[in-house]
Amino acid sequence: DTAVSQTPKYLVTQMGNDKSIKCEQNLGHDTMYWYKQDSKKFLKIMFSYNNKELIINETVPNRFSPKSPDKAHLNLHINSLELGDSAVYFCASSTKSSGANVLTFGAGSRLTVL
Amino acid sequence: GDSVTQMEGPVTLSEEAFLTINCTYTATGYPSLFWYVQYPGEGLQLLLKATKADDKGSNKGFEATYRKETTSFHLEKGSVQVSDSAVYFCALSNFGNEKLTFGTGTRLTIIP
Numbered sequence: 001d002t003a004v005s006q007t008p009k010y011l012v013t014q015m016g017n018d019k020s021i022k023c024e025q026n027l028g029h030d031t032m033y034w035y036k037q038d039s040k041k042f043l044k045i046m047f048s049y050n051n052k053e054l055i056i057n058e059t060v061p062n063r064f065s066p067k068s069p070d071k072a073h074l075n076l077h078i079n080s081l082e083l084g085d086s087a088v089y090f091c092a093s094s095t096k097s098s099g100a101n102v103l104t105f106g107a108g109s110r111l112t113v114l
Numbered sequence: 115g116d117s118v119t120q121m122e123g124p125v126t127l128s129e130e131a132f133l134t135i136n137c138t139y140t141a142t143g144y145p146s147l148f149w150y151v152q153y154p155g156e157g158l159q160l161l162l163k164a165t166k167a168d169d170k171g172s173n174k175g176f177e178a179t180y181r182k183e184t185t186s187f188h189l190e191k192g193s194v195q196v197s198d199s200a201v202y203f204c205a206l207s208n209f210g211n212e213k214l215t216f217g218t219g220t221r222l223t224i225i226p
Contacts, residue, residue, distance in 0.1 A: 004157075043219070045215075048213060050212065100165045101207045101212060103160070103214055
């Protein structure tokens with residue numbers, strides 16, 4: 001049973017296209033995230049939702065739009081894709097453990113923009 | 115703002131060698147500290163955590179102690195194995211802030 005699952009795992013597309021990545025978690029967590037990992041492995045948070053409500057929105061171009069239809073799903077839609085959007089996108093969900101916010105990550109979606 | 119600095123990689127060691135990966139942080143208040151590990155082609159997994167000063171997190175032979183006086187959370191293992199080859203991320207989260215702030219990651223390669 002996959003705890004945090006994202007689809008697709010790989011995505012290759014042309015500049016200017018629009019694409020979506022979907023994420024689902026079956027852990028019962030209230031909070032979900034999107035992180036971007038660049039080619040140097042640097043991880044940066046993009047968005048976070050708590051119970052379908054946006055709580056973190058880092059400096060991300062308007063071309064990126066998250067949507068959370070319910071607390072188990074957080075999708076990421078990207079308009080007008082650019083070369084610099086090529087990265088691995090990780091979905092995660094979190095719960096409190098001993099007072100700390102512990103994240104569980106999906107396996108990642110590798111986006112390549114040509 | 116909060117930040118995490120960890121040693122630059124890559125780090126290459128022989129099997130059974132002693133491992134240290136340094137991590138220091140800057141944060142207001144009393145953050146929780148974490149080490150996550152990313153095996154090739156996979157997502158990040160929590161390796162260990164510590165939530166207050168002098169706490170020691172441990173898992174799979176790895177240890178890290180929360181040192182408030184030196185704002186550090188160095189990762190150590192006494193005898194590494196080839197299967198420990200991965201990228202290791204130090205991270206923190208602060209009270210009232212839901213996000214994790216990550217270091218840049220350290221790639222570790224263990225050779226037989």
